[in-house]
Amino acid sequence: MSDKEPSSVNTPPLGDLEIAVMKVLWQAPEQSAKDLHATLGNARGISLNTIQSTLDRLYRKQLLSRTKVAHAFRYRPQVPRQQLIAGLINDLLGRFADDARSSLAAFVDAADQMDERALDELEQVLKARRGEGPSS
Structure with missing residues (x-):
């Protein structure tokens, strides 16, 4: 996969x-x-x-x-922690698929509640997924 x-x-x-x-x-x-x-x-x-x-x-x-x-x-x-969490998030976002803008805004609001270190890690993961940085 x-x-x-x-x-x-x-x-x-x-x-x-x-x-x-x-x-x-x-x-x-x-x-x-x-x-x-x-x-x-x-x-x-x-x-x-x-x-x-x-x-x-x-x-x-x-x-x-x-x-x-x-x-x-x-x-x-049976499943790794990260995979289960991703599935739960995807299921939740899928319930609101008809309003992608609101789903994205909610995700940004949730990320805003993270500490700086977690935000830095999120930024690195996103860059790696886009091929813009080293994979972590």
Whole structure:
């Protein structure tokens, strides 16, 4: 897939807990529901069953893969973080495709909320995508 092709990731809507689970798994893949409960469940005051249900939803959404080890599944992300975020952004912008000017203005407004370092990185990525600078 080239840099200019749209993301082919299925990007279903995600809840806060689903996003939290994905973040943990991107940092440390191959975790069981019990592992994730130790990380997220206790801190959020949620049950192991809630973590298991969340993992199952993410698996059905094809965002996680799982392997059975002994009596438990171990989960790992199916898509890289950047690819999922790009898919979510593309889906959102696609909902407003009939008004490209407003979508671009909203993107600029969102970028305005970034710190200087993030804006510098965005500028470098855009230059690299246009072939005007070194790829990062």
